[in-house]
Amino acid sequence: MRKYALMLAITIMCLIMGFGVASAADTFKIGGLVPITGTQAVMAEDLSTGLKLAEEEVNAAGGVLGMPVQVIIEDTETRPAPGMDAARKLIDVDKVKVLTGGFSSGVSLPIAKLCQSKGILFVVGPPTSPLFADVGDFVFMMDVLDKFKGKEIVDFAVGDSGKKKFGLMFMNNAFGMALREETINNLKAQGAEVTTDVVYELNKVDYKAELQRLFAKKPEVIIGTWYAKEGMVTAKQAYEMGFLEVNKVPWYCPEMVSSYATAVKEIPDALEGVKGLTPLPPGLLYTEKFKKKMGRDPITAYAAMNYDAVIMIAMAANFANSTDPAKIRDALWKIDDFYRGQSTGGDKRFVGGGVQGFGKYERTIIKGGKIVPY
Amino acid sequence: MPIINFIIYLLTMIGIYSLLAMSLNFQVGFTGLINFGQVAFFCIGAYTSSLLVVNAGVPVVVAFLVAMALSGIFGYIMSIPTKSLKSDYWAIATLASGEIVRLVALNEAWLTAGPFGVMGIPQILKDLIPKDAYPVFYLLFVIACIIMVYIFLSMLTNSPFGRNLKAIRDEEELCLSLGKDTQKLKLQAMIVAGTVGGLAGSLFAFYIQFISPENFKPIETFLMWAMIIVGGRGNFKGAIIGAVVIQLFNVSTRFLGNYVPLGSDSMAALRMTIIGVLIILFLLFRPEGLIKEKKKVYD
Incomplete structure (x- = not known):
């Protein structure tokens, strides 16, 4: 009997953790997928910082529709299955309607497919596989294709x-x-x-x-x-x-x-x-903010893509006057002309399939x- | 309610891993075959069923059956050169087999799309099930598979065949002295285990709808081993309980950040550590696992 009690306790404990996540309705949440562990973990701190810097900047400018932005970072472990766990947790538990980040195409592709099927917007950060362009209209890319x-x-x-x-x-x-x-x-x-x-x-x-x-x-x-x-x-x-x-x-x-x-x-x-x-190295604004926050130079230009993604998502939500992912998706096509980014040369205009058409190396x-x- | 969706997803994944753990337990817990390449069955099942449906337009039911058959056949092939080996050498050989299968999936791009993976795997009965009810439908489908496999494996292990397997596990020489063909019995056990592993792979592929060789790395076998160490060897309830506990521990660390003053990076790094510590604790203090095998005493 004791062993069943132990098992039940473990199960309840774990489920309570899930239910215990507070749901703040007056916050605009963005899910950030970062390889905190695994083969690409060396860049995790920079990639997370890119997301957090943008969050701070957007909030300092008034947030999204008057709400503060919260970027919830989850670890993909640089593997597809934990990456999917992370995305599911962000979508189903944290109730995010917009995801960004990712690093490995192999990890991010099934997540993109999941987002497309659920009507969740996924603004992919560093990955560059051409397969993203075929997933659907809820998937955008911040880096240029291979x-x-x-x-x-x-x-x-x-x-x-x-x-x-x-x-x-x-x-x-x-x-x-x-x-x-x-x-x-x-x-x-x-x-x-x-x-x-x-x-x-x-x-x-x-x-x-x-x-x-x-x-x-x-x-x-x-x-x-x-x-x-x-x-x-x-x-x-x-x-x-x-x-x-x-x-x-x-x-x-x-x-x-x-x-x-x-x-x-x-x-x-x-x-x-x-x-x-x-x-092309991150713009001056990004580099200065990064140095101020971390006390060192960024080691990768890819983190600036995460930064750009969060800023563009917030801009699009404000432009659309909505947090509905479909409306943010439509607005992304309209605001990309006006935004001067901090990554790949700053020109963040999208072309067919939501891919970057004008990035520079x-x-x-x-x-x-x-x-x-x- | 979105949290329900997450729980349904989690239960579905637990169900798929339960099948894999039952398959591994059939080899390790009942036959004494140390398989470090269990992920091979998972991989073959996933690739066979999805490629048959995506590339050849084969009906899903047929694809599942072929995938299970091929995984079973692989279990047989994998055992042929190793059948006379002792358990430690057998373990090394199976580890190599698992990697060979993954590397074939990675390098034979003409067949498997190589590192790009297989996209466009359809949802089973998508047109017949309302979109909102689909996750529940798939969970019930997985549960139905678990029940069938559980009954099938329990019948097998309670049959004379199962008793022979346990005899191999406990004392192979004694089994041989009674005139039993232990090598043949091991091959048969691997076929059964492979078939169940293939079913789990097929269920996984059609649930996630995208597979790539990255899904089938040796760490998956490690997780399956953790499930039977925690759950208990030599019984299928233990395999299922082990899958529940390991998957819940694995996922629950994502929520600890709300209660423990550690950053998400520290919590992420803790995930595998927690499972490692759990395995050590079980090996030290409860080596039989959460559910102990019930051994029958024959008069």
Whole structure:
């Protein structure tokens, strides 16, 4: 009998926690999905700060329809199932009508589908998969699609290096594969040759075999992208193996910040001279507010996309004079011309499918342990 | 009422994981087969049923049956090279099998869409069920599956076949000395477990409506193990109770922020720690789990 009493107590305790969430009707709630734990947790503090800064700014300006804005942050664990738990909790328990954030496309895509089916607005932050454009009219994106980045990095690498034999190294997930495909298509269009095409698995502690394969057919240029942990291991091992000599074989990376967030601090010498793309840095307003709040520079430009998302949602709600997600959705198409954003160059106009049509990337290089304009 | 929707979602997920825990308990608790690749059945079931429906237009009922059959067949195939191994080597081999299945799903993009995952999985009987009632309908469907599986597995484990499995678990040499073909019995147990795991995978895919290889990482097997350690080995009630407790603990940490003065980042990091501590506590103080196996004494 005691064991059943224990089980019942556990169940009731957990359910009470769920029911105990206060529902403040006079607050405009926005759900913020952040990978606080898991493989992309290194950027969680910045991504959360982006959301909170926007919340503070909107509230200082009077909130939404006179109500304060509250961004409720939930952890996706960088995995689809907990990501779905987080979204369901935000929608069903916290009763949010608008979601934003996310980081991994694989985690955010099922959430986008859920939002579409429930009529919840999802303004996706950093993810870039082209599949979001097909989900439906309740899904918007704050970052530019992978195909845009694929063209940008190929234009940069071919034009800057003047070489034609390319070795590619991309991670085997939705983000990496979409970017790889666009990179290959653009290289072919420019008459370049792909000598080696290495697809690697995440979360490994050794990438020497992949690096050996990458250089097996003597490529003249490398294009590759990583997450912070894999970027650190790969850069360290490539340097030790003598493959990271950019004067002989230049390296170009479509995602400088997320690839080298850790490595640029830990092994700056190894990365000296690596070139690539960085979303145009956050605007001055955002950087200053971030520094004031955190006492340091932001490590990623992606957090500014979360910031822009919250500001645009609040603007659209005020413009629509409603907190109804369908009306906010319609208003987003109207206010995007007027908002000067803090991410990807500031032009946040949407095009078909709710994707960003005018975002810009900056060509950067690693010098003296910093990612600086090239 | 939105909170009800969340509870229905939670119960549905608990139900799906209960099936997986029952499947694992059938192997571990009744047969003594340490399976660290249980997620493979989940993955095969999810991919087979959804690809058959999305790409081939096969009726959902047929897709579910094929998915269960394929998962069962995989249980058989997975056991062939390992059937003569002792439990620790068997465990390592199953861990590899689980990863192989996930990597096939990840890399064979022509079949599985690779890392992009399978989108457009339809809702079962969507046109016949009112939208608002659909979550309840699906929950009842999952509960019906659990009841059927529970009855089926209970009948099996109470049959002479089940007694043979328990004999393998308790003393394989003794079982062999009585002339029992223990290797064949292990294969049969894996087929049964695979079939149930495949059903759980199909239910998951058609509930979430999107699957990708990221859904089938080894941590899912870890959670299933946590469920049977907490719930209790050698009985199916324990598997279900374990699924309830682990899922509730997992989700409840999302609500603790309202009561404990910790940031959401700290609470998130605590989630897996809490489950880890729970497992340690059970192993130390209640190794038989919440529900102890009832052992029959034969005169």
